[in-house]
Structures are given as C-alpha cells and as structure tokens.
Amino acid sequence: MNLSNDWIVGRRRLSRRRALRGAAVIGAGVAGAALFGCGGGDGEQPAPAAQPKGAAAPAGSPGAAAAPAGQPPVAVKAADFQKMPLAQMFKDLDPMRLRYLPGQVEALKKGPVTGGTLQYSRDAPPTYDVLGVGALFVSSFPGTHNSLLTFEMNGDFGPFGATKIIADLPQGYEFVDNTTLVFKLRNEPIYWHDHPPVKGREFTIEDLKYGVEALKKAPTQGPTYRDVDTITTPDAKTLVIRFKQSAAYFLRASATPYQWLVAKEQVEDGSLAKWAIGTGAFRLVKSEPTVGIRFERNPKYFKTDPIYSTGKKLPFLDAIDGKALPDLATNNAAWAAGQIDYGYAVNVSRTDVVERLRDRPDAVIVMVPPPPSYFPLIAMNSQTAPFTDVRVRRALSMAIDRQAMIEGIAGGVAAPAYGQDWTYFDRADNPWPWTMKELGPYIAYNPKEAKALLQAAGFTKGLGRPIELGFATSDSGTNAAVWLAMADFWKQELGIEVQISMAPDNPAFAQKLRSKGGLYQDLHVATPLPAWDPDDWAFGQLNSKSTANFYKVNDAKIDELSEKQQRILDVNERRQVLKQLMDRDLDQMYRLWGIDFYKFTIRSPKLFNFADHYLAWLTPGWGERKLEMAWKA
Amino acid sequence: MWRYVVRRAVGAAIVLWLVSIFVFVAVRALPGDAVLVKIGESGRISEAQLDAARRELGLDDPVMIAYAKWAGGFVRGDLGDSVIQEGMSVNSRIRKALTPTLELSLLSAAIGLPLAIGLGVISGLRQDTWLDYPLRLAAILSLSVPNFVIAVSALTFLSRRFAYAPPFGWVDLWDDPLHNLEILLLPVLISGFSVSGTLMRMTRSSVLEVMRQDYVRTARAKGLAARDVIWRHILRNALISVTTLLGITVAFMLSGSVIMEVIFAIPGVGRLTLTAIQQRDYTQIMGNTMFFAAVVLISNLAVDMLYGVIDPRVKLR
Amino acid sequence: MTVSAPATPLAPEPLVPRAGFLERQWRVWRRKKIGLASLVVVGFLLVIAAIGPLIATHDPNRNKLTATLQSPSPAHYFGTDKNGRDIYSRVIIGARISVVIGFSAVAVGITLGSAIGLISGFVGGALDYGIQRVVDAVMALPGLVMLMALVSVLQPSLPSLIVVLSIWVMPRAIRVVRGEALITRELDYVNAARALGATSLRLMFRHILPNVMAPILIIASVTVGQAIMTEASLSFLGLGVPPPAPTWGNMLSGNNRQYMTVAPWLVIAPGVAISITVLAFNMFGDALRDVLDPRLRGS
Numbered sequence A: 001m002n003l004s005n006d007w008i009v010g011r012r013r014l015s016r017r018r019a020l021r022g023a024a025v026i027g028a029g030v031a032g033a034a035l036f037g038c039g040g041g042d043g044e045q046p047a048p049a050a051q052p053k054g055a056a057a058p059a060g061s062p063g064a065a066a067a068p069a070g071q072p073p074v075a076v077k078a079a080d081f082q083k084m085p086l087a088q089m090f091k092d093l094d095p096m097r098l099r100y101l102p103g104q105v106e107a108l109k110k111g112p113v114t115g116g117t118l119q120y121s122r123d124a125p126p127t128y129d130v131l132g133v134g135a136l137f138v139s140s141f142p143g144t145h146n147s148l149l150t151f152e153m154n155g156d157f158g159p160f161g162a163t164k165i166i167a168d169l170p171q172g173y174e175f176v177d178n179t180t181l182v183f184k185l186r187n188e189p190i191y192w193h194d195h196p197p198v199k200g201r202e203f204t205i206e207d208l209k210y211g212v213e214a215l216k217k218a219p220t221q222g223p224t225y226r227d228v229d230t231i232t233t234p235d236a237k238t239l240v241i242r243f244k245q246s247a248a249y250f251l252r253a254s255a256t257p258y259q260w261l262v263a264k265e266q267v268e269d270g271s272l273a274k275w276a277i278g279t280g281a282f283r284l285v286k287s288e289p290t291v292g293i294r295f296e297r298n299p300k301y302f303k304t305d306p307i308y309s310t311g312k313k314l315p316f317l318d319a320i321d322g323k324a325l326p327d328l329a330t331n332n333a334a335w336a337a338g339q340i341d342y343g344y345a346v347n348v349s350r351t352d353v354v355e356r357l358r359d360r361p362d363a364v365i366v367m368v369p370p371p372p373s374y375f376p377l378i379a380m381n382s383q384t385a386p387f388t389d390v391r392v393r394r395a396l397s398m399a400i401d402r403q404a405m406i407e408g409i410a411g412g413v414a415a416p417a418y419g420q421d422w423t424y425f426d427r428a429d430n431p432w433p434w435t436m437k438e439l440g441p442y443i444a445y446n447p448k449e450a451k452a453l454l455q456a457a458g459f460t461k462g463l464g465r466p467i468e469l470g471f472a473t474s475d476s477g478t479n480a481a482v483w484l485a486m487a488d489f490w491k492q493e494l495g496i497e498v499q500i501s502m503a504p505d506n507p508a509f510a511q512k513l514r515s516k517g518g519l520y521q522d523l524h525v526a527t528p529l530p531a532w533d534p535d536d537w538a539f540g541q542l543n544s545k546s547t548a549n550f551y552k553v554n555d556a557k558i559d560e561l562s563e564k565q566q567r568i569l570d571v572n573e574r575r576q577v578l579k580q581l582m583d584r585d586l587d588q589m590y591r592l593w594g595i596d597f598y599k600f601t602i603r604s605p606k607l608f609n610f611a612d613h614y615l616a617w618l619t620p621g622w623g624e625r626k627l628e629m630a631w632k633a
Numbered sequence B: 001m002w003r004y005v006v007r008r009a010v011g012a013a014i015v016l017w018l019v020s021i022f023v024f025v026a027v028r029a030l031p032g033d034a035v036l037v038k039i040g041e042s043g044r045i046s047e048a049q050l051d052a053a054r055r056e057l058g059l060d061d062p063v064m065i066a067y068a069k070w071a072g073g074f075v076r077g078d079l080g081d082s083v084i085q086e087g088m089s090v091n092s093r094i095r096k097a098l099t100p101t102l103e104l105s106l107l108s109a110a111i112g113l114p115l116a117i118g119l120g121v122i123s124g125l126r127q128d129t130w131l132d133y134p135l136r137l138a139a140i141l142s143l144s145v146p147n148f149v150i151a152v153s154a155l156t157f158l159s160r161r162f163a164y165a166p167p168f169g170w171v172d173l174w175d176d177p178l179h180n181l182e183i184l185l186l187p188v189l190i191s192g193f194s195v196s197g198t199l200m201r202m203t204r205s206s207v208l209e210v211m212r213q214d215y216v217r218t219a220r221a222k223g224l225a226a227r228d229v230i231w232r233h234i235l236r237n238a239l240i241s242v243t244t245l246l247g248i249t250v251a252f253m254l255s256g257s258v259i260m261e262v263i264f265a266i267p268g269v270g271r272l273t274l275t276a277i278q279q280r281d282y283t284q285i286m287g288n289t290m291f292f293a294a295v296v297l298i299s300n301l302a303v304d305m306l307y308g309v310i311d312p313r314v315k316l317r
Numbered sequence C: 001m002t003v004s005a006p007a008t009p010l011a012p013e014p015l016v017p018r019a020g021f022l023e024r025q026w027r028v029w030r031r032k033k034i035g036l037a038s039l040v041v042v043g044f045l046l047v048i049a050a051i052g053p054l055i056a057t058h059d060p061n062r063n064k065l066t067a068t069l070q071s072p073s074p075a076h077y078f079g080t081d082k083n084g085r086d087i088y089s090r091v092i093i094g095a096r097i098s099v100v101i102g103f104s105a106v107a108v109g110i111t112l113g114s115a116i117g118l119i120s121g122f123v124g125g126a127l128d129y130g131i132q133r134v135v136d137a138v139m140a141l142p143g144l145v146m147l148m149a150l151v152s153v154l155q156p157s158l159p160s161l162i163v164v165l166s167i168w169v170m171p172r173a174i175r176v177v178r179g180e181a182l183i184t185r186e187l188d189y190v191n192a193a194r195a196l197g198a199t200s201l202r203l204m205f206r207h208i209l210p211n212v213m214a215p216i217l218i219i220a221s222v223t224v225g226q227a228i229m230t231e232a233s234l235s236f237l238g239l240g241v242p243p244p245a246p247t248w249g250n251m252l253s254g255n256n257r258q259y260m261t262v263a264p265w266l267v268i269a270p271g272v273a274i275s276i277t278v279l280a281f282n283m284f285g286d287a288l289r290d291v292l293d294p295r296l297r298g299s
Helices: A016-022 A078-083 A086-092 A095-100 A102-110 A205-217 A250-254 A264-269 A328-336 A350-359 A390-398 A402-408 A447-456 A478-494 A506-514 A534-542 A556-565 A571-588 B002-029 B034-039 B047-057 B063-075 B090-125 B132-144 B147-162 B177-212 B214-221 B226-263 B269-278 B282-310 C021-031 C033-055 C087-123 C125-139 C143-154 C158-185 C188-195 C200-236 C265-292
Strands: A117-121 A149-151 A165-167 A172-177 A180-184 A228-235 A238-243 A282-288 A292-297 A319-323 A342-345 A364-368 A377-380 A414-416 A467-472 A498-503 A523-526 A595-597 A599-603
Touching (some): A095 A102, A095 A364, A205 A238, A205 A264, A282 A319, A328 A350, A390 A447, A402 A414, A402 A478, A467 A506, A498 A506, A506 B034, A534 A571, A556 A571, B002 C143, B034 B047, B090 B132, B090 B226, B090 B269, B090 B282, B147 B177, B177 B226, B226 C143, B269 B282, B269 C143, C087 C125, C087 C265
Parallel strands (some): A467 A498
Antiparallel strands (some): A172 A180, A282 A292
16 A cells, blocks of 8 residues: 555554554664663753753652743734744754643642543554564554663653663662662562453562563564673562673663563463453453554552652553544545544654644644654665675765655755764763754765766766666655655756656565565565664664674674674773774765654643653554653643 | 256355455464564564463464364354454454445445446547547546555645635444544545446446447437436346446455545455454454455356346356 | 439439548548547647657656645646656657557557457467357456456566456457358358358458458447546556556556645546547547448448
8 A cells, every 4th residue: 555654643554664664763872871880760960961851840749830931822813833944943843842841830739630541543453462473563562561671761851862771560679780780579469461361460589580581582583682792580579681792782772762671471372462461550351453442440550650749650541542544645644533542643744734733623732753763765776786885885875855755745844864873972061963064075966076986986877777776665655755855856967767666565575575585686675673782783773793784794794893882891992983883884885865844743732741752653653661660731 | 056056055155165265364474463563573572481471372283174163153143352462352343344335335336336437428428529538538537547546645735725624433324324424525526436437337337348239229219218218228238248247346446445444544344354464363364265256256256147137148057 | 433424214313423431431420420539639649649758847757846736827837646647648648659559459469469350250260269268258257357367477568468458358259250251151252152152361451351440449439438447447456467567547547636736737647638639539430330330320
C-alpha cells in the first residue's frame, strides 16, 4: 500500500518499515557520569550537557506552578503557525511550556486525576516474542515490561533528551569498577501480571538473572551483551554483571526499549510470542490484529508518583486503547473527530501540522528535535563502480541543495541530516540537529565543484549510464519527496539519469537487500537503525565486521575508530573518537544524506504529562515510561 | 437435475485444485518471506539465525513437499496455523474476519440492489427521456469515480467540517448494534453506490432487450395494460440476466471490499488477505483464497440453478 | 451503384440506393447523442496521449522546490505538488501512460483471450473442458488482492502492470468468444463450409470470428476504462508504476491525498481525468453496443 509516512496521528497501516521507524529511540545525551560509577538511581542531577534550552524549575516543586512572566500561551492557531518563523517556534513550541498548562498547574495543587482511558491509533502486533528476530517491532509496545535500565523521563517536566540512565526495575545500579556492574533489587515486592502461565507470582532475583541471560542469548539484544563475561546473584537482592573488557556502550544500549525482562514460564512453554506478560504498569488485556489492542492498569505496579509527590501508585490511567487505523486519511479523520487523544508527527512539513491544527484548533502542540535516525538517506553500493570513487560520492552529495529541500518540502521545519546522535557531543547545550558547518565541506551545496569532481573522476556526461535507486513502497510520503528531489538534483546539476526501482513491500525490499550480491545495484533508500547509544551508529552501521552494516562500508580508519570507541569510558575522550569517526565518514561520504524533519507532537488539551522524549519515533513509542505518569482530565 | 449438480461439483473440485496450485506457486514466488517480515530491516540478524527461524516456522520445505503437506491438511479440513500470527489458526482468523465483510457486503447489496434494479427498470422503460439520462449519468459516475476517492473525500470533508468520523474500532453487531451500524453507515452507502452502477445499467439493457421482443409487442398490441406487461414479461425476463450479475456481485463484494475495509478500518476478509500477502503468511493466504474461491463457485452454481428455475428455456444438463 | 425503378404494383415503394457503410454508421451514431459525445472524448484523449509532450508546459518530473504546493495560476494551470512539479503537465503525460496501459492490456488480453476462446469453443471436448476450468480458476481468485500479488511477484513497473492487467482481462474475452463459438459452429453455413472441405483454422477465422467481433469490441471498449480504474486502485495501494511516473493513479496516492484539504487541486485534476476517461469509454461501449447489436437499436 502506498503508505505516506508523514503526519502520523497514531499508528498507520501495518508496515514493518514504518513500524521499525516507530520502534526507534535513539540514545542521546550523556551517560558518562553514570558510567563512572556514580551510582545511578533516581534523584541524581542530570549531566549539564543535555539540558534542553529554557529549563525551568525542577520537577514536582510547588514553585513550578506559576508561569513566569512573558510565557506564551500553549495553544497555537493554525493560521499563526503557518507563518511562524523558526526562531519563534523554538520559543513558543518548547516542550517546557507544557508544565504551565492549566491542568498541570491545578494538578500541582490538587494532584493528578486517576482514571480515564488513553485513546490512540495502534494495531496489535503479530507476535510478542521479544527474544525472536522481530524484537525491534515488538518493543514499540511499551508499558507491559520493565528493563534493567531506562532513561529518566518525567513527561511534561522533562528531561526531553536522554540524559540520565536510571535503573528501571532494580532499585539502583553501580559500577564497582570498570568491568563490574552491580544491581540491587527493590525492597518492595514486585509482581508479574496475573495471566497464565505466570499467574501473578512474585518477581525474584532468579527472574532477574533469567531475564538478563535470555537477552544475552537473543539475536537482537545479544550484541549489547557481547562483552559480558558472567552474570551472578551473590544474594537475594543483588545481581552482578562482569565484563571481559570495558564496554562504554553498555548502559545506554541496555536502556534500549527492546530489553524486556521476560518470564521463564513463557519462554519454556513457548507462549512468549502469544501474549505480553511482564511486571510493567499496564497489563495486556486484548490483542486482536487488524482490530486493536488494549492495556489496563496493573494494580500491583511497584512505582509511585515521582512528579506530583502525591504518594499515589502509578499508573494514573485506567486503560490504554489502541485502534488499528491503517490509512492516513482514517487517522486524520479520527483525530479530527476527537476519537484519539494525540498525534505525533515525524517527517512532516509545516503544512501537515497546520492541517492537524485546523482539524482540532484547541490542540496543544510542541516541537522537539527529531530523532537522529528516523529520516531517510540514500545508501550507495560503495563496493561497485562508479561509487568506489570518493570523488563521485562527494559530487553526488554536493549536488544536493539541502536548504532548498528544507524550505520547499518541509516548510522550514527541518535540518540537514546525519546519522549520529548529536546530543551526545559537547555542543554547548544545543539539542537541535547538526548544522551544515558541522557536517563538513561535502554537505554544502556546490554544483560547480560537484561537476568538477565528476570530471576529475573521468565522467563527462552524467555517470555514463543510468543508475538504479531502489526503495519500498512504504517509503512514500514526505520521505519520497526528499529522495525524489535528490534524484532530480542529480539530473539537473549533473545530468545523471536515475531509474527508480520500487519493491512492492518491505519483505521484498529486505529480500533484495539480503540476496546474493545484496543491495540494489547502485543506490537504495535506507534509514539509520534505531538505537540509543552512538555505538550502534559508529560500530553497528559502519564497521566492516558488523552485520548491521548494510552499506558495505569497508574503511580501515572507521574500523579502527569504531572498535576503539567501544572501550573508552571517559565521555570526553569517547566523544573525540566518535567525532573523528564522523568526520571520516563525512569526508568519504559513504552515504547520501538528506534532511531531518523536526518533530511535532500534537495532543488533546485534556491529556497531561505526556510530552515526548525527542528520541522517540512513535508516541508512546519506545519504552517511554511516560505512559505510567500520564493522566487525563 | 442431480446429474447436473454432480457434474458441476466435480468441475468445482477441479477448479479448486487449480486455484490451490496457482496461489501456492504465486505466493512462493513473492520476494521475501515471513521471516524477513518479522525482522524488518533489523541488521543484527545473521543469515544463520534467519535460517533457524525458517526451520522453526516450517518454511524450509521444498515447494512440492510443502504443497503436499498443505494439500493433505486441506483435504482433512485443516487449513493450518497462521505463519505470522503465532498460535492462531487460519480457520479462526477467517471466521472472525468473515462477519464484518458479510455485514458490509449484505448491507451494501441490500441498499444497492433494490436501488439499482428499481432505477434500471425505470430508466429502461423511459428510455432516452429526461428521466433516463440523469439516471444513466449517475450510474456511469458510480462506475467511473474511483471508490477510494469518494471514500477519502467523504471522510476528509466530514471530519474537517463537522468533526465527525465513523466510530472506528470494530464491534460486532450483537455486541453493540448502534456502534456497529454507525461504523458501517458510510462504507455501506459508498459501496452500495459503486456497485449499483453496473447493476443499473445491466437491468436497463435487459429491460430494453425484453421490450423489443415480439411477444411483448404482441401483449401490448392485444391491449394488456402496460403495468401487466411490465410485471409479467419484462421483469421476469430481465431478472434472468440480472441473476448472473448477482453471482458476480457476491464475488465482487467479497474481494472488492479491500479498499473500503482499509479506509474504514473494518477487520474484514479482504483486509485479512491483503495483510497476509504483505506479511507473506502463506497458510493464511492459501486459506483465504480457497475460501473465497469456494464461495464464488458455490454462488455460481446457485445462480445457474436459479436460472433453471426462473427461465423455462434453460435446461440444466 | 444506383438502381432506380418506377413504382410498380409489386414494389409499392421506390427502391432507394443503399447508402455506403460509413454513411449508415454515421446516421445511427448521429442519433445517439451520448455515444457521439463519448466518441469525441475518446478521440480527444487519444490525441492528447499522442501529442502529450507538445502541449505540456513543463517537464512533468522536474522538481522546483521554491514553488511547492502552489495553487492554479497562469504559470501552472493546475498548480504544483509537493515537489513543485507542474500538475497540468503530469496529467497530460499521465494520459499517455494511462492510455498505453489501458490499450495494451486490453489489446493483449482480448487478442489472446479471443484466440483461446475461439479454439476452446470450436474444438470442444477435453481441451475445452480443461481451458474452461482454468478460466474458472482464474475468475475464482479474489480480484484486487491477486492482482497485487502478481504485481509483487513481477516487481512493479509499466510492463509488469500491462502483463497483470492483460491476465485480468483475458477470462472475460475467453468466456464470451467461446460462447459465441459454441453457438456459431452449429450453424448451417459453417457445417456447409466444413462439408466443402474448409480446414478448421479457416472455419474459425473466416466464419466464426466475424460473428464474434461485435461482442469483442464492446467488451474491449468498456474494459479499457476498467483497466485504467484498476491501475488507479493498484497505485492507491502502492503497487502501480513506480514514481516519479506521472500516472493518474500515482497522483491520487497517499502523497497527494494527505494534502486534499490544503491543496485540493492535487487530487481533483487526476480524479477528474480518470473519471472522464472511464466515463467516456463506458459510454462509448454502450453506444457501440447499441450500434452493433441490432436488437437494441432503439426508438
């Protein structure tokens, strides 16, 4: 089906690629302090580098109730939005405004409302087997399971970028030394959901050990544990993980939402795929493919309200109801009719947002930086001519006018793209994506230089033959507009004829990529894989020995740097190595980058404490614990 | 009569067998398989792991063996389990999806058919008059404007203008009749409209054809009232041709509902088949198509037998 | 050749010269106003398809990122789309593609179908039985969904779409032609020709086929419209000719539909184009039937 991937008000048709994109949360922010064994756990100060702009009063304090003078109103009119310059958007649509929503202010006085059902657009997944090959997809269904670790997120009270890693199910964690990580279980009892075969029994340290070991053996999660030596339980409240060598990526990779802790019974009787039974805030009660999915409150959930200091048990919501709405028009209609409570938007343009505002003028809208892995890029088969020549690759990149695409296709609400988490680096508190300058000389629009490079590489007219660009039908919509524009630039500036080869759906596309010889002949549309640690984009995507290296990049320098960064525990040092790798990647231009659209969340004014972490692709996408803390008026 | 039925039954069995072969081969020819569907583009899964997953799902048999296994099960009435949807049998998924599709089809027919036949008769009787042209135009429009354009336009217009949308989220008729009917209101109207076009034109031309017949002229010449003529001669004979269309309409409904089901989020058989194809769910695809083919064959047989009853000229041999 | 004779008691009316074929056709057509109009539209469409590139104002695939989503204006008659491409030019070139798809699919499908139907009906026996069962099997498949599967197998492209649509068209032609063949082969003059030693081949093509032409033409005409419609449905579901091809179906796809409220011209232009085309072919088929099937020639 022709699936536009633009304004997604909830979940669209069951497209794996779409789902994958949705199933991504990218690690961002600094975990360095935590890595150094400052003993994680709640309540610690987030590292300064990742504070979003305009951070105001800390969460939960009564002093946060009053809006400071000059704070703009939270509702934005469609007509105003149409004309709003970007600079104003940064101010008026900052998620930090959300804490001044009237309901929030009331809640801080009275406490949040318990009850209500969150309505959104989501289809039931075909399987819940998070230990199988489809983990990425499954894990976009948050709320039923806990993990070892997670990012600290407090809904409307931030932080909105990944900053601090905190323990999720355990009480806390501590790096005793560079290769020993200790977890302590909570004092209060934790229970599994009441559903056969687990039947609501208590969670023990054996469960924790089993869960972690299961992840270690699983195909998707396994690489996270690649340097793990032993997993032991010296007593009933302690789990110790020992590494063979220092693994700088481990904490953030382990916080990736597909690291579900599953029950032994389910793995042994094979029912893992059929039903999600965890320890999380919500129990799965209905799962019907093509109809929808429903979760209800877990009455025995162990966490209490961390925001409003009411001492109430989480979650606030009674239930979460997901309806399967396969078509975009259907989604928009449901949003306009008030049947779903929020829409998130990735890869949308200004126009899309305006339309959704027109549908519901009272909606609350927020703009956040996009995740650094959701946008499409064009991958080159750099092992075959003419793409083996770096001059050709650079020429292709320089022929693209990214600023024109930003203005023309996105309406200004986008930035140049590159697949690495910018918030990990020291960029003076700037959470917004890369700038053209940061991405090197070959990202700039320079058609003359591009032509000169092509000529130097020996091509007088185009590339001597038409080149093939492959994509899957689900890559239509605004993404399609981007790479169609890129193909057009090559035609106009360099005289290159691009032939588009369309795979009818995702499995056909995946088949083509994996078949012997692999890849399309020349180019194909791809996305950087979703992840939470820069290691995935450095090592995972670019190291010649990595199975996730679709692009067949085989660069000795990149290999060396990617292997090196795995071991460096010192954040600043690691940043430098990662930056060198990035510079090398951009210098060699192994992939063709487009634009990264800013992300908008638009929600019902009756929904509170629901702000998006800007790493989430889908809302409530990857593992955000915010579902636990959200409430409806 | 019985010899006829037996002959047809044998023919139908052969047809079903042919259908199973066509679909089996076509489905295996689709690039990619269920395992690739499960992983999406996750790069961390090696070929070895994928092959292991394939073995687990039983996808590694060579084509002939796989077909033999499937056919063996089919003959026993066992359509197997869905490859993608863990633990659900093909049968149960079809059964669940059948209710919405049947409801959609029957209601669309209930609205579309009487409308079409009624208007077709009127249009035929008043051929080339001021009544005929607009009716013909409406019929043609219903054929020429793609139904998904109508559906999407309607949804967009209603939701933007009136903040109204059908209450998506399927419930069965007996669980909540009002909710169920409200979901179906819009798609039934649009489907009914789309289908009625062809039927109306068919009815009209049968009416016209009958009207030219000598025996009709004779009846009128003999002074029979127009109404009697219409009812006894024209309608009866016109219905013969229309009956063929009924069979086609049934088939069309069941398969053509895909687009309506997608747009209106109705979990019907069409959508199930579509999803099964996208997910390379071999057993589900086979099950759905065999079911659909069986329905078509049965309805064709029923229509032909109906012919035998309605039209005395027809002798079923 | 004219023959005139004075009125005689045995020939109460004067014999008038028999008008030529074309003139007779014209007289019939002239009275079918709608048929005439549809003929004109179909002709117009074919002309546009033929001279497309001459009347298009822009390159249909040329992006212009500074002029995206513009409303209709003298510079862009139907406005521009998300990539700044001129919609008028895309509709015009799209006509060409639609016509190619429609006509090719129908031509191939009907020709092959007629041949198969002719042979099947004429030869009869086991061959006929076998072929008819195969046709039954093809027609028992759920339409749109199977088309999608086929397109997926062949990879979406212009040729594969034509192949798939031909396969979709064939069964109907086979059925109709076979039916006619069955009837016609029993007729006396065919038996006479056979007795005189005509070969089967000659019988089929010289004697039976002409009788079958009329229904074939009628089906062909209507099927072109249906083929174009089906192409649009397939594009809606993402399986049409790959972008950036300006087929009308592609232009109605998700990419443009989502802007319906803000830029309705994106959808109106191709939507109207499809509707008018299908309309014209359907009416043309109607008129053709009225003309060719003497039983129906009306008041």
